[in-house]
Amino acid sequence: MQTFKVTVEGQVTLTAELLKHLGVRPGDRLIANGLPNGKVELRAAPRGEISDAFGFLSAKRIDAPLSIEGMNEIIAAAWAGEQ
Template sequence: MQTLTVTAKGQITVKKEVLKHLGVKPGDKILLDLAPDGNVVLKAAPQKRHGIEAIFGILHDPDQAPVTIEEMNKVIADAWAGRR
């Protein structure tokens, strides 16, 4: 457990090892959640991706099996044939 000091402005400084543990770096965001028991939970906020990286995983559904190449080709063929 670490002790942090609150400044007169109500601010705290989080130590480097905590930031490293969260995987955050300068410019990243941190989420703070106030738990009903009086505790606070810190999490690294999801990072926004830029460029081509922004589309990776946008259609991923962990509850659905991946579509095979054969299934993709069938859907494409059906669409071209006007069956879909």
């Protein structure tokens, strides 16, 4: 367990060891959730922006999309242990 000192401004400095454990780097964000009994959960915030995901479904396909029948064949083969 580590102990941290709170500055006059209400800030706390986390050790490099703890930041490494959280998987954060300079510029990353943390999420803190207040829990019962005065506890706090601290975790790394997801990287990137929601807008990074826009357009991924409209990507150009190389192959033709699968038909329902094709999907059913793949599923049946997986259930049979063939894949």
